[in-house]
Amino acid sequence: MSTTTETLFTREDAALGTFSIRPLDPFADAELLHGWVTHPKASFWMMQDASLPDVEREYMRIAAAEHHQAFIGLHEGRPAFLMESYDPSKLELVGLYDPQPGDVGMHFLVAPAETPITGFTRAVITTVMSALFADPATARVVVEPDVRNTAVHALNEAVGFVPDGPVQKPEKEALLSFCTRAQFEAATI
Template identity: 35%
Template structure:
């Protein structure tokens, strides 16, 4: 993973996280075409376009594309990124070492079962443990995406105000180091 200062993550609660590669493009493309994801991500791209996007992310210093697994079964796609290298930095007073997370639960059998909440808590805990300079992990779900906002809140993220991004009105959700795991 080339993303600057990418920490080695050890997830709790039975989750595994691995870098996504172009070989995962078919699975990710299928997930992104699912209505519960497509509405919010708007990235229901072809397998070829996903393969190119994953290769570009792996070669860059902006974000780390990952697959999440539980019980050795892939179920979700995540992007971890340094906020200061992302356009999100233009919309709130980010700290130099803030991490951001995007998450999509692709396996429809696992949607609505608390998996997202558990994964988000585990990822945030792991980022905060692995990077002592990081005091915040953030996300910016669409304000209309109630299930996502509930999952972030249940994972210990607090709302920190609305942000008007070019494509949506987002709710900045912030998980700090002071939250009990």
């Protein structure tokens, strides 16, 4: 596990406590991430058969990328989720939608839990969205989850995302959805 102590963002959840986000260390965090991305509940992450070196390489690639970042999310100081942000006009959605200034793409993955906590995943996505909108340059968050991932569609809608429709990506049929700052605030206040 990473010894990184730099905290980039913190959010207090009235019911569940402190959530924070720190930089991801591709080497120190690889073993932790490997357990998360290969877990059966992470099937939509599409890394089920990844080896530990595969995970290291993927997150080294992201760390070196100009338009893609990865972060570890913490709950009460313990690693609990993965967050990625990217420029959808340069990655993932190039040619599949009309980008606007201030668009930020987002992925998140909640770590598998032995004892699920009611409302935890919603608190995670609220933290992720709060972190993205903490940057005044972020005008709209863009997501493209698999059309079959109905659980994440419901979570996305709960924090203000509005589906735009399916788009065909090389690896999946995705449900393109958008959330403006105003939509997020209206859904979560």
